[in-house]
Amino acid sequence: MRQYLYISTASGLDDDAVAAILEACEHNNKQRNVTGLLLYNGRNFMQLLEGEAADLFHVMRKIGSDTRHTGVSRLADIAIEERVCPDWLMRHVKLAEDVDQRRSSLEQELPDGLDEKIRELILNFAALN
Numbered sequence: 127m128r129q130y131l132y133i134s135t136a137s138g139l140d141d142d143a144v145a146a147i148l149e150a151c152e153h154n155n156k157q158r159n160v161t162g163l164l165l166y167n168g169r170n171f172m173q174l175l176e177g178e179a180a181d182l183f184h185v186m187r188k189i190g191s192d193t194r195h196t197g198v199s200r201l202a203d204i205a206i207e208e209r210v211c212p213d214w215l216m217r218h219v220k221l222a223e224d225v226d227q228r229r230s231s232l233e234q235e236l237p238d239g240l241d242e243k244i245r246e247l248i249l250n251f252a253a254l255n
């Protein structure tokens with residue numbers, strides 16, 4: 127199995143637009159047995175996806191050609207023994223309003239067992255505004 131982390135840009139999507147993305151995730155990721163996390167700071171997405179390589183490839187191809195965001199850039203692609211988000215088809219991790227508190231509140235939300243480098247990349251995303 128693999129874990130894939132990327133960032134992308136999509137300025138000013140409202141809650142409904144993010145909810146529509148999550149709806150597609152629920153449906154399609156169930157079929158492909160893909161799980162993960164989605165973060166959105168009003169400007170950028172960060173998404174962690176995990177699953178079998180072929181399933182991730184399929185889902186990433188769709189995500190990469192989605193016109194709702196641009197500049198999809200891979201940050202990590204690693205082999206994993208087991209999932210860290212087995213119960214989340216796609217969990218929307220909400221960032222705290224206050225940028226100064228984002229990192230500490232995100233630390234509590236992230237699952238145990240996350241690769242240290244990936245954890246650090248996700249926590250750094252919280253510092254952007």
Ligand SMILES: Cc1cc2nc3c(=O)[nH]c(=O)nc-3n(C[C@H](O)[C@H](O)[C@H](O)COP(=O)(O)O)c2cc1C
Binds near residue numbers: 154
């Ligand atoms: C930031 C972002 C994250 C997305 N994440 C997923 C995802 O995890 N799984 C998925 O199937 N589609 C995801 N999508 C939606 C896909 O790009 C695409 O719209 C969807 O898979 C198309 O589904 P369909 O072929 O059933 O119409 C995401 C889109 C965006 C903009």
